[in-house]
Amino acid sequence: MFLYNGNNMDNTGERREEVCLWEAMRGGEREALETLFRRYYSPLYDYGINLVANANNVKDAIQELFLKLWRDRASLSTPRSIKAYLLVSIRRILMDGKKRKRKRYQRNRKYIEDAFSRVFTKEDLIVRREIEEGKRERLVQAINQLSNRQKETLFLRYYHGLTNREIAKIMNINYQSVKNNLYRALKNVRGIMESIPNSV
Amino acid sequence: MAEYEQEIEELLTDDSFIRWIEGRASEVEAAVWERWLENDPARKQLVEESKLLHRSMAFSRNRRSEVELELDRLKERMGREKKAAENGIRSRRISRDRTYPGMAAALIIMLVAVMGVLSLSYPGLYTSEPTARSVSKFITQKTQNGQQKKLTLSDGSTITLNSNSSLKYPSTRTGGDLEVWLDGEAYFDVAHKTGAKARSFTVHIPGGQVRVLGTTFNVNTYEEAAEVVLVKGKVKLEKKNRQGRDVDSHVMEPGELSRISELREGISSQRVDAERYTSWTRxxxxxxxxxxxxxxxxxxxxxxxxxxxxxxxxxxxxxxxxxxxxxxxxxxxxxxxxxxxxxxxxxxxxxxxxxx
Known part of the structure; x- marks a missing residue:
């Protein structure tokens, strides 16, 4: 039985609550692991399904990740961002699985780096009152025209709300490359949106 | 002009700027940006446009419905691994195992066992001839502190009543349609009927009603505003005024929570994690x-x-x-x-x- 006290929901309060949860998990509290699972299952799934288009593979990878966390809990340290840590881990598990399945000559870096091949639909964007229907449609079109790496950077930034440094870690590229990816992605999105007729 | 356009993208690659426009910046950080803003009036427009682009890039987050099932699978794995460790064996490989569908079945049986405080069957209740509305009587099911009741309808639909709640329904059925009155909280799992068997199912709550086709949802009237959480399917909410006239209606989507209040006009809705609102049934x-x-x-x-x-x-x-x-x-x-x-x-x- 447990409950965690996450006072003050500003950044530091949220961080403290997560650290508390993580420490409890490391200390062997199963309920803490369950709370982490409930909290991160959906975001992990939504990221993973963009990397491999197979629901069962993603579900198995999440199982493997949490089983490994539990097994190695005593030797884990507390990451700076728990979310980023879990996302890095799920990416690694999925990519390793993919690599194993490929024939040797197909195992090149490029293939792995460009895994994020999701085609977004209008429903993937939140309906906001101030953003009208037509604009949402153009935005999705624009995002889908980006390169896979630009798409992945945008997704990590805008879906998962991560910082440049966290994204760099997850995608295993350097800080400046993240900024460049993001800059080019945003520029392309704006450019494409403006070139599609029926403007605001 | 071109230079100015370039700046929007530049600003949006800056973590500190993002914290600021999202209202998460520290006081010191925010002060730096506010000073920057004051130094050039043209920057106000720039910030507004950056904000708009930033906010339109909002990907929707879905709560996956299989979370609890997958969590049970994990727990089962953890248990098995513990046993294996005690026997000196360590299983390293993880693959999708065969016991999975079997486990789901076991789970459902367990849920029923947990909730099966009382099980009622309707058929007898509704077999008598149709009577005039004026003479039709009502049956009320009530629950006490910490108690739950599960009611089963003859068509396979179930209603789970949470603690300190009551559900009223006519003792004689006036037609194919079903109507119930809820005070408190209940979880409805309504069997979908089509063709000749199609019928409406209506839950009356203070200030309105919920109209249903096959679906599962949770209704809670504990507080002043009644809350309806839709798990799957579709329901239509109808808000009524004191004279019983419809004043607002809303068709809900799964994962949505809507509120109806006698004191306020209209129906308000937001997206929620439906699992949290129905966990009491488990x-x-x-x-x-x-x-x-x-x-x-x-x-x-x-x-x-x-x-x-x-x-x-x-x-x-x-x-x-x-x-x-x-x-x-x-x-x-x-x-x-x-x-x-x-x-x-x-x-x-x-x-x-x-x-x-």
């Missing part, structure tokens, strides 16, 4: 960063106690975790440890003591 209360005052309200309704929280600060404490629903004692002990304060149940009034 004997659990699940909280995820839930403010303590909401937890207290929940406990008041389920156990029929009073749980006043002195002070705003206390009310806003957030808690996460899951608790069994049938044991007030365990709950109070946990709260005591968490808040590091004494917690006493004095004749149905929960008193929080000083910090230890």
């Amino acid at each position: 004997g659990k209360m699940i909280f995820d960063r839930t403010p303590l005052h909401e937890v207290a309200e929940r406990v008041e309704h389920i156990y029929g106690v009073e749980f006043p929280l002195p002070g705003q600060e206390l009310k806003q404490i957030r808690i996460s975790g899951s608790l069994p629903i049938h044991n007030l004692e365990v709950f109070l002990n946990t709260i005591e440890n968490m808040l590091n304060r004494t917690v006493v149940n004095r004749n149905g009034r929960i008193i929080l003591g000083k910090e230890k």
